[in-house]
Amino acid sequence: GQNIDQxxxxxxxxxxxxxxxxxxxxxxxxxxxxxxxxAGEAPTFLSYNVLxxxxxxxxxxxxxxxxxxxxxxxxxxxxxxDSASYLCAAMDSNYQLIWGAGTKLIIKP
Amino acid sequence: ETGVTQTPRHLVMGMTNKKSLKCExxxxxxxxxxxxxxxKKPLELMFVYNFxxxxxxxxxxSRFSPECPNSSHLFxxxxxxxxxxxxxxxxxxxxxxxxxxxxxxxxxxxRLTVL
Numbered sequence: 001g002q003n004i005d006q007x008x009x010x011x012x013x014x015x016x017x018x019x020x021x022x023x024x025x026x027x028x029x030x031x032x033x034x035x036x037x038x039a040g041e042a043p044t045f046l047s048y049n050v051l052x053x054x055x056x057x058x059x060x061x062x063x064x065x066x067x068x069x070x071x072x073x074x075x076x077x078x079x080x081x082d083s084a085s086y087l088c089a090a091m092d093s094n095y096q097l098i099w100g101a102g103t104k105l106i107i108k109p
Numbered sequence: 110e111t112g113v114t115q116t117p118r119h120l121v122m123g124m125t126n127k128k129s130l131k132c133e134x135x136x137x138x139x140x141x142x143x144x145x146x147x148x149k150k151p152l153e154l155m156f157v158y159n160f161x162x163x164x165x166x167x168x169x170x171s172r173f174s175p176e177c178p179n180s181s182h183l184f185x186x187x188x189x190x191x192x193x194x195x196x197x198x199x200x201x202x203x204x205x206x207x208x209x210x211x212x213x214x215x216x217x218x219x220r221l222t223v224l
Contacts, residue, residue, distance in 0.1 A: 008149070030210075031210060033212070040217075042199070042215040042216055042218060043199070044215070048210060048212060050210065087152070094207075095208075096154060097154070097213065101151045102149075
């Protein structure tokens with residue numbers, strides 16, 4: 001079956017760095033997406049990886065290892081506004097997104 | 110307006126009611142999606158429309174009926190719902206379903222409560 005695993009909840013301190021891991025098992029693979037969702041709001045697109053390696057975009061970076069079925073989202077210089085859920089989703093061979101249940105990130109002062 | 114909009118934002122209905130959710134996208138996209146989001150569960154894809162044609166129906170009960178009159182508008186008609194259908198219903202759009210690196214953009218959702 002198809003499956004995405006990510007931690008349910010993480011806590012970090014303002015100004016610190018946090019890494020949110022995601023492992024996936026899909027029928028075929030057409031890329032890995034990360035979205036941010038604040039409570040009561042729409043998920044917003046953060047990053048897309050289809051090749052192995054690290055993609056950096058400001059304070060956020062995303063890494064992919066296709067051989068390991070593994071990705072992580074790295075958030076640097078954490079701010080209070082980064083408190084949100086982070087959703088990992090892998091696109092399968094039918095171009096459907098298989099979603100994780102999300103990681104709730106709590107930022108403490 | 111820009112992006113993806115959804116109305117209403119909140120809806121409370123009885124099990125015998127009939128209601129409709131509306132989604133509109135202003136991004137010039139050709140694919141639109143309905144998702145169900147329940148607490149602490151992954152997003153569940155319900156329906157996909159690509160160029161106004163339904164391409165995916167992921168075993169959704171017939172009490173949910175989608176309609177896509179054009180590439181910018183998507184509706185979800187609801188009737189005879191059950192309390193377990195209470196959830197956040199998200200609409201999304203993308204350039205083209207199956208178009209490779211196809212990023213989906215989401216609306217804010219409709220919070221549905223079935224009594």
